[in-house]
Amino acid sequence: MEAPDHPFSELFAQLGLASDPDAIKRFIERNGPLPDDMALPDAPCWNEGQAELLREALEADADWAEVVDHLDASLRKKS
Template sequence: MEQPVHHFSELFEQLGLPSDAASIERFISRNSPLPPNMSLSEAPCWNEGQAELLREAVQEDADWAEVVDHLDASMHKQQ
């Protein structure tokens, strides 16, 4: 059984955030780079529910894990 493939915009929808390309780019620009030792789910830009979704996606290697890893890399990258 194949794992569903989620797009970056779908993750932002799951997080309750605007999911168009310009909004995603603005969000990442405003909230990054994160310190190298800070996990994505610990970033101050998330509310408790958003942080939990991100944490669980990685811990459970859920079908969201790959796109969460992409967001993690984007938020840690130096602008």
């Protein structure tokens, strides 16, 4: 069985954030780049529930893990 493919915007919606392309771009610009030694769920931009959702997605290798990895990479890019 193939894992569901979640769009990047759907992850933002799951996190309770604006999920249109411009809002996603602004969020990444405002909150990145994250330090190399900081785990994504530990970033100060998340509330407790958001951090837990990200942590669970990564730990359980859930169907969200791929798009969470994309978010992680996006927040680490240096402009």
